Amino acid sequence: MTGAPLIQTRDLCKAYRSAVETVWAAREVNFTASAGEFVCVYGASGSGKSTLLNLLAGLDVADTGDIQVAGVDVGAADEARRARLRLDAVGVVFQHHQLVEEFTAAENVALPLEARGDTSSAARAEAVAQLARVGLAGLEDRLPGQLSGGQRQRVGIARALAGDRAVLLADEPTGALDSAATREMFTLLRKLSDEGVLAVVCSHDPRCREFADSVYEVVDGRLEHR
């Protein structure tokens, strides 16, 4: 299922400059992706995958070019507006789950909801629903240390999607997982896309491409459709 474009970039460029060199981490990136799409992005180490995700998430700012995400002009948005975009529409997960170890699964998922002003009972109900959606019903009150690596990463996905966020940006989400948990993670991401989520997944793992609707390679900052 694919629908309206949720991400559109035009000629996005980002360079990192030091006294000795200029590294083009994004070069004229033109990228469109829609609701319900599972996009796999791969590329050599240092090619610019994380830079692209960080630009899409508004965690980093492009030098030139346009970027629209969920109806927001990210290039024109200030830091507060970009943070709000992440709370409302764009969830991000990384290789390491970045859960708060002292909080239960449900408390972790509730964090962004409480940050945007939901009451604690509404946040808890939504957290329980999101945990069920990622296959963790019944494990809401476990601490991260009482979950497997794959389960912890699922909590991270539930947290990223909590509040009905439509875009999921995942940077090497299976990098710390074994082979079976990796396959389960891609199966979950496929299911979420089938439910309407736009998932943009940077992954070295070739199995990611089997599950994706569209596949891109980043080569020296350029995004090439495969």
Ligand SMILES: Nc1ncnc2c1ncn2[C@@H]1O[C@H](COP(=O)(O)OP(=O)(O)OP(=O)(O)O)[C@@H](O)[C@H]1O
């Ligand atoms: N904050 C920064 N300052 C300077 N250079 C940077 C910075 N962030 C990234 N780079 C450089 O930009 C290029 C792209 O980096 P990026 O992390 O986006 O690549 P990547 O494809 O995600 O790599 P990996 O697979 O190793 O995570 C690399 O040459 C990197 O060294």
